[in-house]
């Protein structure tokens with residue numbers, strides 16, 4: 001389903017929860033609505049579903065205005081964080097539920113349930129009740145139930161939030177594959193940046209009711225357009241003034257400009273290790289944490305504290321040790337603009 005949203009607003013009393021949000025989504029895309037708690041993600045999802053009506057703005061499905069169309073007529077499937085399965089129904093009965101409501105023929109329902117049980121890897125569990133399933137299995141049932149009536153849009157509100165880390169990661173990959181196979185448009189809400197980056201074709205960053213940026217995970221990570229996006233997605237440190245650091249002296253017009261530095265843009269070496277010494281800054285190792293696959297290192301550079309990662313193969317550094325710090329790149333932001341600056 002192709003979706004178009006124009007100037008969507010939602011107020012609850014005097015509280016303006018969703019502010020002038022516009023976007024369009026191509027058919028078959030998997031979209032992540034990402035942002036901090038209370039930002040307005042769920043409100044946007046509920047308006048798309050028809051569970052909440054916009055204070056102003058328009059929602060179009062296939063070019064048709066659906067503001068007045070009730071939820072059950074919008075061709076939408078839902079999956080919620082807390083499974084919301086019917087406890088007194090078996091897996092098969094849960095999956096069949098929507099089809100029964102639609103008064104489909106018995107045989108058709110049975111065939112569709114078999115198809116979905118296979119698609120979602122639930123074969124052998126058809127006659128179990130929700131309390132006889134693991135969290136991950138329950139969530140698969142919830143997906144199967146939502147997909148059964150062949151919706152054209154699937155809305156998922158924090159679908160993995162209640163599931164433990166390892167299973168969550170498997171389920172994400174699984175969901176992406178299933179959605180591609182079914183060819184459905186899907187939108188999921190998450191506050192987990194890793195999840196959005198890993199799963200979504202495109203991410204919309206929502207903060208304080210506004211859309212900060214929409215783009216592919218690559219664009220969101222590599223070309224953040226606002227300080228919020230840069231700091232919410234990926235790790236980073238903000239500097240109030242980078243023009244004092246070597247390699248960035250030409251950063252002029254510093255008034256009101258912030259610099260943001262990602263760990264992967266920082267390289268550290270023993271004193272005199274770098275040949276391009278004029279572009280490096282003296283620093284001191286503050287802390288070192290072993291992370292299994294690498295070291296996480298906090299460095300002091302002047303008044304700033306920066307974080308970087310270092311491969312286990314490289315020389316081991318010690319806390320308190322003096323090092324040279326090479327900052328390759330910084331993201332710069334002022335009120336109007338964002339740009340990337342490379343070390344000269």
Ligand code: ATP
Pocket residue numbers: 012015017035036037038039040041042043044189191
């Ligand atoms: P979360 O991840 O915590 O669910 P969210 O980004 O999905 O956050 P929303 O649930 O859309 O955010 O809520 C946005 C804001 O609107 C919040 O400040 C919330 O308290 C407020 N809000 C949501 N629903 C209502 C309501 N029915 N009445 C009053 N305020 C509401």
